[in-house]
Amino acid sequence: MIFSDIEQEMGDYHIYSSLEDVSDKYKYSHRDFDFYRRLLDLAAKGQDLSLMKITKQAAGSAWDLDKWKFLPITHKVYTEQPNVKWYIFLEADSYMAWTNVLELLSLYDPDEPWYLGSTHFFGDVAFAHGGMGYFISNRAMRDLHRIYDGKHINEWEKRISEGCCGDVELAAILSEAGVNITSVPGLYGESITWFEWDQGRWCEPALSWHHVGSHDVEALWQFESKLLTQEVSHYVYKDLFHKLVEPHLAHTREDWDNMSRDRIMTGSSGLHPDEGRRYKLKTSVGDMDEEEQEDALRDLGDEEKELALDEGFYMKKMRWGELSESEQEDAWNELSDLEKEAHTSLGVCKAACEDWDECIQFFYMTDRCHLHRTVRLGHYMHASAGSEDGDDDEEPVRTTSGWMMDRVRDLKDRVGTCKSVPEWMKEYAENELTKHDE
Known part of the structure; x- marks a missing residue:
């Protein structure tokens, strides 16, 4: 089933309205539906909806509208298809690796209340991120619809009107029905260009990608189709890396941003070292009251909290902009000579990467050097014409990315052979099922 803001026909496909079942008191008066009402008006006049101007304000309105869609869509798919084993959203x-997804779902009983996804938190609500895709079993849908009545719908819609996000509210509603999220791996919130190719994920099966463009979809589809012709049904991130990423890596690549972000050195004057690094600052807790201590130590582990309270201080991690001028000077003096000069040229930037054992790639543009500890592919970056003040006589600003190819090879060698996807998934699911039964 395909859903959009309004009901329509597209070729052989019927497009369902994702908002049809929202109460009229919200649909025709609430400010979140301003964009929706404009769409309805244009459709009623027979206008081409693709010509509707999407201003910045309209885009914000469309985002506000999005949170209302999750619950009605969930209800609609169940009423239309009440007997299917799994509901995949x-x-x-987004792009989904169907053979891997079907292998995963085969390990979970749809007659048990499963809500599977990539777990995120909003306050105390654990929810499946909508953009990455999520899976609800038939039993979970039945449990939800046992409490799907007028009284609950009124409460839920009021909460949605005051809330931020549809996937968060859906998770809270499922929890009321006794259905809580179970996390599954392989669901990713960005495209392949953003993915961090590191040793920890190398042998995991890929399930989904988000924010993909037509080029990404075509590349993934061609990759999967070729595998199927070779009678290979499943794949892991390592396979994607070999076919779709590694061929595009090089010692240097001009007009390219490989999205190196771990350590950032900028500026030709003043104190501008490594904006991305978190600096440790000795911070006293002895003068704090109990509430202040709890807030300050919130992100520490139990042992770190106990040590901080015993010794009266802890090492607070702070970004560059949060440091005082004297603290910035101390941090600057701790940098190596290469780090201090990394922004001055491509050669020095590359040397700074070579000097840092963890660095596997770098990015350079005038007065800016970025280093990164995992492999990212990135994307083409057009040379900007002229200077920022509009002087077109100046040379275009060019960017260069590069990878430490020997370290890339070392990464591949360290990983070795991966387990088969069915074996990997079976072990993962068995561990989760054990936790679920406890």
Whole structure:
């Protein structure tokens, strides 16, 4: 089933309205539905909806509208298809590796209340991120619809009107029905260009990608189709890396941003070292009251908290902009000579990467050097014409990315051979089922 803001026909496909079942008191008066009402008006006049101007304000309105869609869509798919084993939810700019997904779902009983996804938190609500895709079993849907009545719908819609996000509210509603999220791996919130190719994920099966463009979809589809012709049904991130990423890596690549972000050195004057690094600052807790201590130590582990309270201080991690001028000077003096000069040229930037054992790639543009400890592919970056003040006589600003190819090879060698996807998934699911039964 395909859903959009309004009901329509597209070729051989019927497009369902994702908002049809929202109460009229919200649909025709609430400010979140301003964009929706404009769409309805244009459709009623027979206008081409693709010509509707999407201003920045309209885009914000469309985002506000999005949170209302999750519950009605969930209800609609169940009423239309009440007997299917699994309900798989996927957004229009996402891509799903179906053979891997079906292998995963085969390990979970649809007659048990499963809500599977990539776990995120909003306050105390654990929810499956909608853009990455999520899976709800038939039993979970039945449990939800046992409490799907007028009284609950009124409460839920009021909460949605005051809330931020549809996937968060859906998780809270499922929890009321006794259905809580179980996390599954392989669901990723960005495209392949953003993915961090590191040793920890190398042998995991890929399930989904988000924010994919037509080029990404075509590349993934061609990759999967070729595998199927070789009678290979499943794949892991390592396979994607070999075919779709590694061929595009090089010692240097001009007009390219490989999205190196771990350590950032900028500026030709003043104190501008490593904006991305978190600096440790000795911070006293002895003068704090109990509430202040609890807030300050919130992100520490139990042992770190106990040590901080015993010794009266802890090492607080702070970004560059949060440091005082004297603290910035101390941090600057701790940098190596290469780090201090990394922004001055491509050669020095590359040397700084070579000097840092963890660095596997770098990015350079005038007065800016970025280093990164995992492999990212990145994307083409057009040379900007002229200077920022509009002087077109100046040379275009060019960017260069590069990878430490020997370290990339070392990464591949360290990983070795991966387990088969069915074996990997079976072990993972068995561990989760054990936790679920406890």
